[in-house]
Amino acid sequence: MTEFYSNKIFLAPMAGVTDLAFRTLCKEHGADLVVSEMVSSRGLHYKDKKTNELLKSNDIEAPLIVQLFGNEPEIMAEAAKILEDMGVKYLDINMGCPAPKIVKNGDGCSLMRNETLAGKISESVVKAVKIPVSVKFRAGWDSDSINAVSFAKTMENAGVSCVTVHGRTKDQFYSGNADYDIIKQVRDAVKIPVIANGDVIDGKTAIEILEKTGCNSLMVGRGSLGNPFVFGQIKAAFEGNVIVNVSSEQKRKALLRHIELMEEYKPEHIGVPEMRKHFAWYLKGIPHSGKYKLEAFAAKTYIEMKKIAIKIF
Numbered sequence: 001m002t003e004f005y006s007n008k009i010f011l012a013p014m015a016g017v018t019d020l021a022f023r024t025l026c027k028e029h030g031a032d033l034v035v036s037e038m039v040s041s042r043g044l045h046y047k048d049k050k051t052n053e054l055l056k057s058n059d060i061e062a063p064l065i066v067q068l069f070g071n072e073p074e075i076m077a078e079a080a081k082i083l084e085d086m087g088v089k090y091l092d093i094n095m096g097c098p099a100p101k102i103v104k105n106g107d108g109c110s111l112m113r114n115e116t117l118a119g120k121i122s123e124s125v126v127k128a129v130k131i132p133v134s135v136k137f138r139a140g141w142d143s144d145s146i147n148a149v150s151f152a153k154t155m156e157n158a159g160v161s162c163v164t165v166h167g168r169t170k171d172q173f174y175s176g177n178a179d180y181d182i183i184k185q186v187r188d189a190v191k192i193p194v195i196a197n198g199d200v201i202d203g204k205t206a207i208e209i210l211e212k213t214g215c216n217s218l219m220v221g222r223g224s225l226g227n228p229f230v231f232g233q234i235k236a237a238f239e240g241n242v243i244v245n246v247s248s249e250q251k252r253k254a255l256l257r258h259i260e261l262m263e264e265y266k267p268e269h270i271g272v273p274e275m276r277k278h279f280a281w282y283l284k285g286i287p288h289s290g291k292y293k294l295e296a297f298a299a300k301t302y303i304e305m306k307k308i309a310i311k312i313f
Contacts, residue, residue, distance in 0.1 A: 005162040013037055013038060018035065020058065020265050021258060021265050023036070035065040035092055041078070055088075064088070064089075067092040068083070069107050070121070091125065091134070092133070095151075096108060097109055112170070126158060126160060133159075137151055137163070139168055139179055143171065146169070148183075161192060165183045165186050165194060167179040180208075183196050183213040196218045203238070203243050226284055228254055252313030259309065260302075262302070268300075280296070292312050
């Protein structure tokens with residue numbers, strides 16, 4: 001399954017962001033593959049309804065990569081099997097999330113401090129399913145424990161099909177610059193595909209990360225917020241085409257499409273509040289954005305949001 005992970009532009013998993021509406025929009029704008037928000041292995045084990053909501057999908061985004069998190073090998077294996085039985089074709093294990101509420105429970109990037117346990121988790125998941133399993137992690141826990149290379153080797157030995165490396169430590173969170181050198185070291189150390197992640201915001205940075213790391217696939221996270229156009233821009237850069245600035249009309253269409261998708265998949269009392277942060281991201285760089293943001297945050301219906309979007313752009 002090496003081909004599946006090669007020469008691709010991925011939408012990164014982002015909690016509270018990469019729901020079905022946003023994933024669909026990014027796929028329509030050129031993302032090759034998209035990854036779900038983090039899905040709790042314990043949530044699947046205990047049949048939590050909210051967990052199942054995260055697994056909603058459609059034909060546009062297929063094949064969806066579902067990202068799983070947890071720190072118990074047996075429960076992770078059970079959850080992986082549940083997902084496979086539900087029809088999921090590709091799994092990713094989260095070992096890179098730096099959020100305090102995740103790491104304090106021993107999940108996410110916390111697992112980088114225990115390579116033995118991380119290896120057991122990955123091995124148990126790989127053995128439990130027949131579908132490909134990848135792992136996403138960071139450069140390390142902090143500047144004194146940069147262990148991405150040894151961690152990647154552990155994952156490879158556990159049988160995973162691919163790894164994604166974010167070039168920051170847990171302590172950096174999203175500050176400073178991603179370290180492309182550590183990603184290159186991982187790329188040189190393992191035989192499985194390596195996806196580069198961190199600071200990809202346009203075509204120029206996309207080319208830069210691939211040149212510096214030696215990877216042939218990359219993952220876009222925060223660079224896509226309010227900017228689903230980034231995927232098309234990256235592809236244009238790869239093809240050597242001139243990248244044209246996004247017009248107001250394009251922004252209006254994308255924002256309206258985003259609202260419509262949210263309306264399709266989520267009831268108003270849930271979708272409208274969640275749409276507010278996206279609205280703020282679309283407004284970045286727009287004159288009088290503060291005024292429009294206040295209007296958007298006061299909106300209580302999808303219709304109100306659409307009217308504001310039309311007025312702005």
